[in-house]
Amino acid sequence: MKAAICQPQMGKEALLGLLSAKSEGERAFVFDAAREARHRAFGNKVFLYGFLYLSTHCRNDCAFCQYRRSNSSLERYRKPLGEMLEAAGRLAADGVHLLDLTLGEDPYYVEPAGFHRLLELVSALKETTGLPIMVSPGVLSAEQLVRLREAGADWYACYQETHNRDLFTRLRLEQDYDRRKRTRLEAAGCGLLAEDGLLTGVGESAEDLADSILDMAREPLDQVRAMSYVPHESTFPSTAGDTLEERRAHELLAIAAMRLVMEDRLIPASLDVDGLEGLAMRLKAGANVVTSIVPSGCGLAGVASKDLDIENQRRSVAAVVRQLGVLGLEPALPGEYRAWVEQRRRGEER
Numbered sequence: 001m002k003a004a005i006c007q008p009q010m011g012k013e014a015l016l017g018l019l020s021a022k023s024e025g026e027r028a029f030v031f032d033a034a035r036e037a038r039h040r041a042f043g044n045k046v047f048l049y050g051f052l053y054l055s056t057h058c059r060n061d062c063a064f065c066q067y068r069r070s071n072s073s074l075e076r077y078r079k080p081l082g083e084m085l086e087a088a089g090r091l092a093a094d095g096v097h098l099l100d101l102t103l104g105e106d107p108y109y110v111e112p113a114g115f116h117r118l119l120e121l122v123s124a125l126k127e128t129t130g131l132p133i134m135v136s137p138g139v140l141s142a143e144q145l146v147r148l149r150e151a152g153a154d155w156y157a158c159y160q161e162t163h164n165r166d167l168f169t170r171l172r173l174e175q176d177y178d179r180r181k182r183t184r185l186e187a188a189g190c191g192l193l194a195e196d197g198l199l200t201g202v203g204e205s206a207e208d209l210a211d212s213i214l215d216m217a218r219e220p221l222d223q224v225r226a227m228s229y230v231p232h233e234s235t236f237p238s239t240a241g242d243t244l245e246e247r248r249a250h251e252l253l254a255i256a257a258m259r260l261v262m263e264d265r266l267i268p269a270s271l272d273v274d275g276l277e278g279l280a281m282r283l284k285a286g287a288n289v290v291t292s293i294v295p296s297g298c299g300l301a302g303v304a305s306k307d308l309d310i311e312n313q314r315r316s317v318a319a320v321v322r323q324l325g326v327l328g329l330e331p332a333l334p335g336e337y338r339a340w341v342e343q344r345r346r347g348e349e350r
């Protein structure tokens with residue numbers, strides 16, 4: 001395994017070996033190597049992303065998501081612009097490096113007649129906070145992506161969940177695999193930084209993960225993620241193991257493998273799966289961005305976990321920074337994040 005880890009261009013067999021690590025010792029070895037790779041690329045600096053869930057209405061019916069259209073028991077919201085700006089102002093004052101504006105595929109915002117509303121919000125967030133903005137609105141047209149960039153968006157996030165087409169069909173019901181992938185590539189083509197992501201615990205094999213990671217490595221992506229599936233009453237049961245350790249194994253190994261294959265990309269440790277409790281294990285696996293920091297008292301939800309750790313302020317900058325300290329890590333300076341974004345953008349224009 002050691003030889004495999006030392007290869008700069010890891011092949012599928014070597015990657016499969018890492019992703020299938022079973023014993024504690026083997027896994028610790030993979031995580032150690034991933035942390036070393038992170039240290040080479042980012043030192044001990046970690047980026048912090050604030051999360052703003054604008055609308056929980058959605059026209060899609062993803063099998064894994066509690067916000068799926070067919071979940072009629074869910075109370076949904078659409079936040080007014082003023083409340084979004086207030087929440088964003090709080091996150092900015094607390095010191096996040098970026099605002100992730102996320103929404104269900106809500107026709108009110110994403111269909112052509114309503115798209116100007118999303119653009120207005122992006123511009124207002126940019127103007128009032130001055131922070132880089134990521135937008136996670138689902139599939140858009142090429143023209144909408146250009147307008148998003150012109151309105152001031154810096155990033156476009158859209159997760160394939162899996163690069164196994166059969167599994168995709170069972171997860172993102174009635175959605176087009178190629179269209180989703182194309183939207184992300186078009187976003188990268190029009191000057192937006194781009195993120196792809198995987199779901200684990202949804203019936204994927206280690207080989208599926210290896211294929212996904214190799215696919216991601218070939219694409220013009222700036223951030224790549226893996227998140228464990230969080231089952232809900234309105235969604236299907238998890239296919240992962242009985243213990244928490246087993247249920248998280250694929251996610252943590254995928255984080256480490258992505259770090260080893262794509263050393264210099266951003267890789268999230270999301271607070272949306274296990275809250276603050278799960279932060280250390282994800283950072284120890286090689287992640288370098290803490291995502292899903294949500295301000296309390298604003299009535300805003302998470303995605304995988306709707307309420308977890310929000311009102312008790314454990315999804316706050318202060319709580320995260322304390323955890324970073326324990327792990328010998330520290331939040332990057334705002335200028336360091338901006339410099340990374342600018343350098344990445346220049347790299348892609350070349």
Ligand SMILES: C[S@@+](CC[C@H](N)C(=O)[O-])C[C@H]1O[C@@H](n2cnc3c(N)ncnc32)[C@H](O)[C@@H]1O
Pocket residue numbers: 064065066102103104105136137138139157158159161197198199227228229230231232235303304305
């Ligand atoms: C980016 S957000 C919403 C933006 C937009 N509606 C979309 O689906 O692209 C949705 C992501 O959260 C993750 N997610 C949703 N439900 C989840 C769950 N129950 N457990 C874990 N992750 C989940 C999935 O990776 C999904 O792509």
Ligand SMILES: C[C@H](CCN)[C@@H](N)C(=O)O
Pocket residue numbers: 051100102136157268270271272291292302303304
């Ligand atoms: C899944 C979300 C990200 C959308 N770009 C967010 N809850 C997160 O975990 O970072």
Ligand code: SF4
Pocket residue numbers: 058059060061062065066067068069103104105138
């Ligand atoms: S993952 Fe996104 S598109 Fe799918 S149901 Fe949830 S909010 Fe809608």
